Ligand SMILES: Nc1ncnc2c1ncn2[C@@H]1O[C@H](COP(=O)(O)OP(=O)(O)O)[C@@H](O)[C@H]1O
Ligand code: SF4
């Protein structure tokens with residue numbers, strides 16, 4: 001059953017395109033990854049789904065969620081959905097919590113935003129949530145302020161807030177990027193377990209293909225505010241069609257890159273992500289793409305059935321990823 | 330501890346500066362016709378022939394036991410006179426502060442909420458103008474319009490509290506407005522900046538992601554977070570208000586601490602000047618201490634007693 005259907009979603013700021021006609025769907029209970037280099041538009045995409053895009057960002061297109069059109073809802077109408085049906089875990093646990101409010105209270109606020117429950121009932125729910133996200137002594141730890149918790153603990157609080165009202169969809173924007181390497185795996189495992197227990201769908205955003213591929217059934221690849229490829233995790237890893245996806249695979253730590261990293265050669269995609277308005281005409285990957293030809297001046301459409309990609313000269317299905325092309329500088 | 334040291338330093342400084350000034354108080358008191366003998370006699374009577382450290386100890390010892398000493402000029406104890414002046418200046422500063430806050434908080438919040446609209450820019454510009462008006466100019470304007478033309482409130486003087494509380498308040502309204510408006514304009518900008526800071530904070534986005542409508546989220550998290558920087562400024566602004574009060578009392582001829590200070594300086598009534606300056610220093614230092622303590626109550630990141 002389709003939970004979320006995004007079609008032709010475009011976001012502009014001051015005339016510059018941040019998202020350009022993004023199309024994808026998420027089914028109930030499905031775990032979908034969204035990857036792309038920093039600056040590709042992943043965060044803006046997630047915020048737009050929540051109706052929390054920055055001021056001055058103009059949204060066009062359609063976001064259908066649980067059969068309801070979200071684009072154009074007023075703040076008040078959107079508030080009834082945020083936190084209740086769709087929730088978000090943010091990238092920076094250091095700043096996502098109010099420094100002057102006890103963490104337990106911040107979770108209680110999330111419970112009471114949608115449920116008219118007594119204060120003892122919301123407190124009970126808060127303690128239960130804290131226990132579920134792995135606090136051994138919720139009573140005592142709920143009275144802490146954010147600065148008295150570690151980064152990993154704060155992110156657990158943020159996850160508890162997201163879970164507070166049993167949402168149907170959780171958007172997790174780089175939930176482990178800001179954490180110590182040692183706790184990244186723990187927090188990711190926790191998120192995965194809780195989503196499975198709740199039966200919620202998950203849109204997991206990361207710049208790291210390794211993170212996404214360990215959790216998600218399907219992967220969306222975004223570059224320059226465009227979806228360039230969408231397929232099952234298996235197909236993305238084994239048979240990427242878009243040159244950008246192939247390049248990401250090359251650079252992804254944990255997928256064959258560790259040995260190269262150890263060898264002292266950190267693979268990177270040549271060039272860098274342009275800033276807003278700096279993307280070329282036609283295919284957004286032009287200029288950094290090794291397969292580029294004259295036709296790439298036209299915008300390639302996202303084509304394919306199941307496995308979709310937007311490229312005029314895709315890699316052969318099943319061909320070995322274009323190893324070596326992007327290694328070194 | 331730091332507070333005590335600060336006050337000690339201030340007292341030494343005040344004493345030193347005032348006693349280094351040329352001109353003997355006795356000479357000034359007795360006037361140009363006085364004989365050297367009478368000047369010497371008065372100097373001894375006032376204790377001004379003793380070594381300075383001893384004079385300092387005598388003065389500060391008096392202050393610590395709440396004996397402010399006697400005026401060089403009138404020979405009367407200073408305490409009652411200062412008390413009467415405080416009954417004017419204290420309420421004046423308090424009313425000025427209240428008035429300033431009454432202006433600053435709503436305009437600051439409004440101009441932050443509308444910062445992308447013309448009305449917000451307009452408000453911010455208006456507060457800029459407010460900052461640029463000297464308080465005595467405003468005072469004179471108010472006297473001309475409200476007191477002289479409209480005859481709504483008294484233009485000058487003070488009706489003592491003991492005589493009529495309403496009258497006393499009425500005589501303080503215009504001075505308090507003159508004093509508070511400029512401080513209010515300055516504070517308004519800090520309130521605006523503080524609220525804008527909260528509006529852009531990640532935790533506000535978290536609150537909205539929970540499902541709190543924008544305004545409710547801002548109230549829930551904005552009041553406390555914005556009050557932290559505003560509190561700091563408030564402590565500093567108090568000194569500005571006290572200095573402003575000296576000027577405003579002169580404009581409205583109020584018998585307050587500022588007027589007493591000015592006349593004491595003119596009369597070389599050194600001991601009264603010393604007492605007043607120490608009083609003001611104590612008020613400022615103690616206020617900042619209170620603000621600091623309040624700070625620790627509001628912001629848990631500052632450990633208590635640190
Ligand atoms: N608040 C904002 N104001 C202006 N530009 C923004 C803002 N947030 C993001 N952008 C721009 O939008 C583009 C996409 O950013 P973002 O969604 O954060 O990328 P990602 O999350 O994939 O790293 C970038 O070019 C970024 O500079
Ligand atoms: S369309 Fe052309 S430039 Fe774009 S990814 Fe494909 S080959 Fe490269």
Ligand SMILES: [Mg+2]
Pocket residue numbers: 039042043044173174
């Ligand atoms: Mg991002």
